[in-house]
Amino acid sequence: MAYDPERRADPVPAPPLDPFLDPERFEGVLPRRVVAFLIDVVILSVPVIAAALLIGIFGVVTLGFGFALAWLLGPASVVWALVYYGTTLGGPASATIGMRVMDLEMRTASGEPPYVLLGAVHAVVYWVSVSALTPLVLLVCFFNHRRRLLHDILLGTVVINNERRALRLRADGAGYRAR
Template identity: 45%
Template sequence: MSIERDISSYAPNAGSPAYSGVLSRRVLAFLVDYLIIAILWVPAAVLLFFVGIATLGLAFFLYPVLYFIVAVFYFGFTMGGISQASLGMRSMGLRIVRTDGLRMDFLTAAVHLALFWLFNSVLTPLVLLVGLFTDRKRLLHDFLVGAVIVREEAV
């Protein structure tokens, strides 16, 4: 039994319309998601200010990483939630599917995000080139967590 056959039992086949236009939709979903995270960062920064005052300044060290903390919670709760998609992914009609048949959980979604940041910081926009040469338009971090991004209407 090949690995490809195992994957296809949970995710649509490679020739399926579920992967048509996925890369361009992922880029647009990324832009929408990071706009939402930037908007969520503002109340988080205000909340951290008051927490910092209450802790006599001990919480102020979180300001440099606050954007990343907000992003981890955002992606963890949206991609790891019921819809299995962030708000940007939902607006583009995308959903994440794990190749092992399990639902995406908070931790796996957070690891998916961390790997994306890691590969994007090393490969910058070249990270998208992998998707041009894979049959299911998967990127490196998708392979490592065992996930596939599919169009919602095709599933």
């Protein structure tokens, strides 16, 4: 096979998302990201609480033998969270349900949508960083122009407004240029 300089194996990568070039993509993301996180915590906790109640009822009905299933609750909760974050962040909307409610989406630093494994790893790195470094690590977002958290920086991701919200901000005339 001959070398053809006009033919490239990979498409030219998208330019990185920049808050100075696309301010409407970054407007008000941090407070809405907190609300999205709270919505996701509720969504994650409902099946876990339901499973705990079922194990409790089963334990009472079986005169205590059913309580032996309680050890499954921890590992099942972790698997549920990884599946939830992986499939939602790696899905077509590139956002968890909470992020969709708040008109947010996650992208790689170059603007590409994330994939399932990146979504799951994003959740793991978030929980590990907050657990190991205290929640004060979340203050990192106030010291970078893209308002990224530590786990976003480590994984090369950024949370931005989705296209619908960005268009709405441009249409409201909040000083953003029309495209």
